[in-house]
Amino acid sequence: MGEEKSILLYGLRRERSCFFDALVEGEIKITEEICRINKGLRTYIIDNYNEEFYHIMTQQQKRFNSPEAWQQFSKEWLNYVSSGNKELALWKEYYHCLEITSKTQEKLMKDPIKQGCKNGIDMAINHPNIMIYFVLDGLEMDIVTTKAKEYKTGYTGVELRYVYRRWSEAKESIVFFLLNEKIEAPWIKGLYVKDWQEYGDKRMNRLLKEKRYEKQPMILQKSPLTITQENETKELKSLKALQELATKKAVVKEYKGKQIQENCELSIC
Numbered sequence: 001m002g003e004e005k006s007i008l009l010y011g012l013r014r015e016r017s018c019f020f021d022a023l024v025e026g027e028i029k030i031t032e033e034i035c036r037i038n039k040g041l042r043t044y045i046i047d048n049y050n051e052e053f054y055h056i057m058t059q060q061q062k063r064f065n066s067p068e069a070w071q072q073f074s075k076e077w078l079n080y081v082s083s084g085n086k087e088l089a090l091w092k093e094y095y096h097c098l099e100i101t102s103k104t105q106e107k108l109m110k111d112p113i114k115q116g117c118k119n120g121i122d123m124a125i126n127h128p129n130i131m132i133y134f135v136l137d138g139l140e141m142d143i144v145t146t147k148a149k150e151y152k153t154g155y156t157g158v159e160l161r162y163v164y165r166r167w168s169e170a171k172e173s174i175v176f177f178l179l180n181e182k183i184e185a186p187w188i189k190g191l192y193v194k195d196w197q198e199y200g201d202k203r204m205n206r207l208l209k210e211k212r213y214e215k216q217p218m219i220l221q222k223s224p225l226t227i228t229q230e231n232e233t234k235e236l237k238s239l240k241a242l243q244e245l246a247t248k249k250a251v252v253k254e255y256k257g258k259q260i261q262e263n264c265e266l267s268i269c
Helices: 013-024 047-063 067-080 091-097 105-110 112-126 141-146 156-165 193-215 224-268
Strands: 006-010 130-135 174-178 181-183
Touching (some): 006 013, 006 112, 013 130, 047 067, 047 091, 047 105, 047 112, 091 112, 112 130, 112 156, 130 156, 141 193, 156 193
Parallel strands (some): 006 130, 130 174
Antiparallel strands (some): 174 181
């Protein structure tokens, strides 16, 4: 018998809750994965881990005044998990996958919940004892793939796009469900394969463009004022050069005049 899997549920809040109820009632048949649902919903969603981590960061943020302090926090933050959340079974895996470095500090400070959602997916990728059930009910897939800002999906759209980007690593650890039935990933089969292909192409083009831009030296566009000032400077330099040339000619002329006069005086003598 294989190792029992720990389950994380992803999807829109209401649809995810309905899926969990159906799972508990035995209405959803899971044959491939070895799992056991014997606790409440809060045990099987990444939200509680993320909210606890966010709370810890809020409480400790006064310490983040140097790279050394941030590094120290990255080592010890797990010690600050509240007693009410210590019962959650996957803290060790959450801690292991949450990369806290000087490079990730800005993203974590800006939106720790978003980074935590991605972290749950990383947990499933890196730990074979974790399986994600991703509920697709309620998602407008064409809008998710275009990242339309007016469409409010919480973090579910972000999570799904992240799974797509890491699919080669995640495909053994994530199962998709729609209408309580197991289905293929939406970019593999279904009505939205083309939408996901377009999303992937646009993302690739953007990354290539950014990479090319990084290699090119920065060229600052000159303003009309700057161009006028440069032209005036050139004109002044030209005028100065002409004045210097005229001065030199006058000196030479004066010198030649003196020489002629001296020669004449010598001849008379």
